[in-house]
Amino acid sequence: MAKTLGRWARHLKLTVKTALFGPQILAFVPALTLGGYWYGGEGVLLFMAVLLPAVLGLVGLFTPMAVADAGARNGDAITGLPLRDRLRAALDKAFAEAPQTGLRTAALTMEIDDFASCRQQHGDGAADDILRQVAARLQTVLRDGDVASRIDGAVFAIALAPARRLDLEIMVQLSARLQQAVSEPIVIDGLRLFLTASIGFCLPRRASEMTAAACLDAAESALVEAQSSGTAAIRAYSAQPPRTRIVRSGLVGEVAEALECGQIGAWFQPQLCTDTGDVSGMEALARWEHPERGMILPGVFLPAIAAAGLTGRLGEVMLYQSLSALQTWDKAGLRMPHVGVNFSRDELSDPTLVDRIRWELDRFDLAPERLTIEVLEAVLCRADNDVVTRNLGQLAKMGCGIDLDDFGMGHASLASIRRFSVGRIKIDRSFVANVDTDREQQDVLAAILEMADRLGINTLAEGVESVGEHALLAQLGCGHVQGYSIARPMPFAETLDWIGAHRARLREQPKITRQAG
Numbered sequence: 239m240a241k242t243l244g245r246w247a248r249h250l251k252l253t254v255k256t257a258l259f260g261p262q263i264l265a266f267v268p269a270l271t272l273g274g275y276w277y278g279g280e281g282v283l284l285f286m287a288v289l290l291p292a293v294l295g296l297v298g299l300f301t302p303m304a305v306a307d308a309g310a311r312n313g314d315a316i317t318g319l320p321l322r323d324r325l326r327a328a329l330d331k332a333f334a335e336a337p338q339t340g341l342r343t344a345a346l347t348m349e350i351d352d353f354a355s356c357r358q359q360h361g362d363g364a365a366d367d368i369l370r371q372v373a374a375r376l377q378t379v380l381r382d383g384d385v386a387s388r389i390d391g392a393v394f395a396i397a398l399a400p401a402r403r404l405d406l407e408i409m410v411q412l413s414a415r416l417q418q419a420v421s422e423p424i425v426i427d428g429l430r431l432f433l434t435a436s437i438g439f440c441l442p443r444r445a446s447e448m449t450a451a452a453c454l455d456a457a458e459s460a461l462v463e464a465q466s467s468g469t470a471a472i473r474a475y476s477a478q479p480p481r482t483r484i485v486r487s488g489l490v491g492e493v494a495e496a497l498e499c500g501q502i503g504a505w506f507q508p509q510l511c512t513d514t515g516d517v518s519g520m521e522a523l524a525r526w527e528h529p530e531r532g533m534i535l536p537g538v539f540l541p542a543i544a545a546a547g548l549t550g551r552l553g554e555v556m557l558y559q560s561l562s563a564l565q566t567w568d569k570a571g572l573r574m575p576h577v578g579v580n581f582s583r584d585e586l587s588d589p590t591l592v593d594r595i596r597w598e599l600d601r602f603d604l605a606p607e608r609l610t611i612e613v614l615e616a617v618l619c620r621a622d623n624d625v626v627t628r629n630l631g632q633l634a635k636m637g638c639g640i641d642l643d644d645f646g647m648g649h650a651s652l653a654s655i656r657r658f659s660v661g662r663i664k665i666d667r668s669f670v671a672n673v674d675t676d677r678e679q680q681d682v683l684a685a686i687l688e689m690a691d692r693l694g695i696n697t698l699a700e701g702v703e704s705v706g707e708h709a710l711l712a713q714l715g716c717g718h719v720q721g722y723s724i725a726r727p728m729p730f731a732e733t734l735d736w737i738g739a740h741r742a743r744l745r746e747q748p749k750i751t752r753q754a755g
Contacts, residue, residue: 314388316366317373325387328397329450333442341400344409345450346439347457348376348416351469352537353392356431364426368433375419379412393461395454406441406474413437413472421470423676430678432671436464440475466534489534489542497551502526502539504559505727506577508736509698509720512712515744517737519610521578521720522560523727524552553585557595561602561609563730572737578610578641583617586626592633606637612664614643627657634659641698645686655693663690665716667701674706680714687715 313320332343350372357365369392376386376394383399416437423430438460445452456475464473496502504522511518526534543552560577567574585591599606611633634640645663665686673679690697699711702721711719725736
């Protein structure tokens with residue numbers, strides 16, 4: 239209660255201060271001038287008309303920063319959070335006083351996962367709004383003496399106020415509370431977004447020296463390691479060089495060799511039919527198993543692939559390995575209905591794409607129906623290229639499936655869905671998260687499924703992470719599901735055992751028969 243009242247009092251104080259001394263006071267200058275003349279004559283009029291604006295100018299009211307935001311003179315332009323210098327000063331002060339006080343501090347760094355894609359899909363204005371909302375939520379979790387700062391893009395840093403007890407368990411609990419605050423839905427233009435965040439932190443005794451710079455650098459290193467482990471991960475800094483730490487700037491020079499020697503390749507994530515529980519397909523996902531750095535996720539290495547001009551080569555590798563997997567599953571008696579392969583805008587703009595895919599299917603003796611072309615909705619929205627339209631039309635006519643990936647994030651029109659012969663929409667995770675407990679999510683998802691049903695389009699929900707979500711999606715009529723609650727992406731060698739085990743579980747389930755009426 240005391241903490242809440244203190245925060246409310248500070249907010250009220252800032253509001254009153256801004257109201258009395260902010261740039262909006264300029265609106266009252268004409269009225270004050272007229273009032274001065276009425277009651278004091280020409281002398282007061284001269285003062286009000288000439289000297290008052292000069293005084294306001296001297297105190298900085300006309301500066302761009304004051305006009306833009308009187309309350310954020312010493313803070314970040316978007317979030318209003320303190321700048322990095324104040325964060326460093328708070329840490330250095332705590333370190334300097336620690337021998338006398340016996341109190342401890344620590345630093346955390348947090349980054350919103352996949353924020354670049356969010357900015358690309360929703361625009362700069364929406365991205366800035368998200369940053370502001372996240373910054374406000376962080377403040378609700380932190381104590382009065384904690385200092386939070388936005389240090390770069392969607393990266394936030396936090397200096398904790400000195401405390402008597404500050405250990406690994408407390409840091410993990412605090413990190414989890416910060417993640418929970420970020421994960422609450424954010425509404426942007428009527429769309430509910432569900433974000434995740436990765437966090438790295440450093441306890442001072444783990445840093446190379448007791449300074450703000452060393453502690454923050456260590457926390458950032460822990461954040462990089464957390465991101466290499468997947469989304470919404472938490473990692474503590476360790477002086478031992480982690481196996482998965484990534485030097486991002488050096489990846490461009492390595493991707494070509496990694497592609498050719500087989501380090502980068504297809505992993506597969508199962509998709510299930512909600513009616514029968516059978517495996518209805520697999521999605522091929524690019525993964526990089528680095529011999530020294532461990533697993534490197536697509537969000538890290540795909541920009542390096544693009545920078546090296548190897549997007550087309552990656553597509554060739556993914557297509558070859560996916561069709562090879564289909565052939566091997568068939569030979570093992572584990573017939574897979576189809577496999578989905580993602581194609582980028584550059585690949586879809588290749589005039590030879592259809593002939594190349596036809597040749598690869600003939601090479602593996604596979605029917606076109608066994609291959610599904612997955613296209614991001616954002617790509618479809620900007621598909622003003624006649625070659626893209628022609629390629630997708632010919633592939634659909636040939637018999638390949640066309641999946642619209644991340645549906646709901648790119649604002650594709652119904653005309654586009656028809657124009658590009660989309661056979662199935664893959665509903666983005668943002669519409670699926672917490673659907674079993676969130677009534678608004680249920681209503682939105684039900685509307686999407688109703689639309690798809692009327693258009694005769696199949697549906698698949700992505701990012702299903704709980705049994706409850708899976709069950710409700712089936713009840714609402716979503717045809718297929720995919721996500722961690724079913725299986726994580728796995729290398730091809732593991733798929734054989736997984737498919738066999740899944741089919742065995744289905745056979746063991748009791749059969750429900752209807753009684754004769």
